Amino acid sequence: MSGTSADGIDAALLELPDWPALGEGGGGLPDLTGAAPRGRVLAHTFTPYTPDLRAAVLRAGQNEGTPAELTQLHWALGEAFAQAAAPLAEDADLVASHGQTVQHHPRPEAARGWTRPATLQLGEAAVIAARTGKPVVADFRPADLAAGGVGAPLVPFADWALLAEAGINRALHNLGGVSNLTFLPGTDPAGVLAFDTGPANCLLDDVAALAGQTQDEGGALAGAGTVHEATLSAWLAHPELATPPPKATGREVWTLSQLPRPASLSLPDLAATAVALTARTVGDAYRRWVLPRGLDEVVVAGGGARNPALVAALRAELPVPLRTFADLGWTDHGFTDATREAAAFAFLGYARAQGWPNTLPHTTGAAQAVSAGKWTPAPLTPGAPS
Ligand SMILES: Nc1ncnc2c1ncn2[C@@H]1O[C@H](COP(=O)(O)OP(=O)(O)OP(=O)(O)O)[C@@H](O)[C@H]1O
Numbered sequence: 306m307s308g309t310s311a312d313g314i315d316a317a318l319l320e321l322p323d324w325p326a327l328g329e330g331g332g333g334l335p336d337l338t339g340a341a342p343r344g345r346v347l348a349h350t351f352t353p354y355t356p357d358l359r360a361a362v363l364r365a366g367q368n369e370g371t372p373a374e375l376t377q378l379h380w381a382l383g384e385a386f387a388q389a390a391a392p393l394a395e396d397a398d399l400v401a402s403h404g405q406t407v408q409h410h411p412r413p414e415a416a417r418g419w420t421r422p423a424t425l426q427l428g429e430a431a432v433i434a435a436r437t438g439k440p441v442v443a444d445f446r447p448a449d450l451a452a453g454g455v456g457a458p459l460v461p462f463a464d465w466a467l468l469a470e471a472g473i474n475r476a477l478h479n480l481g482g483v484s485n486l487t488f489l490p491g492t493d494p495a496g497v498l499a500f501d502t503g504p505a506n507c508l509l510d511d512v513a514a515l516a517g518q519t520q521d522e523g524g525a526l527a528g529a530g531t532v533h534e535a536t537l538s539a540w541l542a543h544p545e546l547a548t549p550p551p552k553a554t555g556r557e558v559w560t561l562s563q564l565p566r567p568a569s570l571s572l573p574d575l576a577a578t579a580v581a582l583t584a585r586t587v588g589d590a591y592r593r594w595v596l597p598r599g600l601d602e603v604v605v606a607g608g609g610a611r612n613p614a615l616v617a618a619l620r621a622e623l624p625v626p627l628r629t630f631a632d633l634g635w636t637d638h639g640f641t642d643a644t645r646e647a648a649a650f651a652f653l654g655y656a657r658a659q660g661w662p663n664t665l666p667h668t669t670g671a672a673q674a675v676s677a678g679k680w681t682p683a684p685l686t687p688g689a690p691s
Pocket residue numbers: 307308309310311312479480481482483484506507509510520521522523524606607608609611612646
């Protein structure tokens with residue numbers, strides 16, 4: 306899994322001891338019983354992208370580069386994902402690969418040249434299968450998009466299957482490049498609500514880049530600044546924010562260079578304003594669409610959970626307790642704010658291999674559930690070519 310921050314690859318080895326073995330899932334998805342998490346993450350690695358690879362991903366995201374460069378990137382990412390997966394895949398039945406989103410056009414938008422829904426996740430699955438010797442499930446978003454959904458977020462199906470618990474209305478909140486939430490009212494799948502609330506770290510990362518850093522480490526930059534209210538108001542007027550769910554946004558929507566700001570604004574003030582935008586838009590999303598359904602607690606995940614400035618701003622916005630994966634004891638099972646998304650895609654791949662639906666169509670706006678992900682069989686002669 307590599308997310309919109311395009312900082313590198315999270316690989317997780319997910320064990321599902323209480324679920325039907327592969328090929329024995331003919332009875333369909335079992336009832337959810339027992340305490341969460343219903344699985345165990347046995348291993349996790351994070352492999353940062355090389356600067357060249359990250360630059361190429363960001364260029365593709367900004368609509369730059371030639372078809373030849375995009376083709377090269379698709380295969381270079383396949384190699385990078387294969388290398389990241391290989392050590393963990395030795396013990397695995399299959400590999401699931403989200404790929405790297407470089408463009409996501411959930412709905413037509415004439416001004417951007419998006420005449421139809423479309424999405425593109427790069428990282429050639431055949432390379433991963435060839436290098437690991439395992440079958441690969443990859444490219445999950447197109448099936449939902451083709452069924453009329455916005456193609457994201459997809460993690461909520463796994464959140465529900467692995468982490469929902471009876472008797473508690475919980476939201477899992479991801480602060481990645483983009484901010485998205487999964488609201489789990491007990492274990493009821495029909496009540497699950499999930500959508501992107503707007504930016505999490507992508508704008509802050511843009512500000513950090515202006516300061517010559519890859520991220521605002523520990524929220525130092527934002528902590529030293531003051532929110533510029535006029536700029537915050539201008540950013541809050543973005544039409545995407547008022548759109549009701551289902552909705553999904555890419556980092557192309559939240560790019561600093563495309564947003565209005567006074568040239569005189571200092572980098573710390575800009576960072577503080579970016580943090581305020583994330584906190585306000587997250588708070589607004591809960592107030593409008595989640596709190597009325599009854600919410601007991603929010604569990605934060607994603608890299609933003611490691612930014613104290615962001616977490617403090619969020620805490621001030623939300624009227625319910627903000628918890629961590631450690632607070633719930635989930636880290637004892639290997640589920641951490643860093644492993645959740647990779648483990649979720651491992652589960653989606655498993656569900657796809659069982660032939661089960663693995664989307665919640667009401668959360669994406671699709672006409673029906675799909676078994677998302679494209680199957681690439683294991684090589685006929687296992688083993689990596691020299
Ligand atoms: N120690 C830290 N201090 C401040 N910010 C951090 C820290 N660690 C991570 N981050 C932030 O978290 C981001 C990465 O988060 P994460 O890996 O969850 O995003 P992602 O999965 O790529 O994005 P998405 O979930 O939108 O696809 C970094 O770009 C950075 O902004």
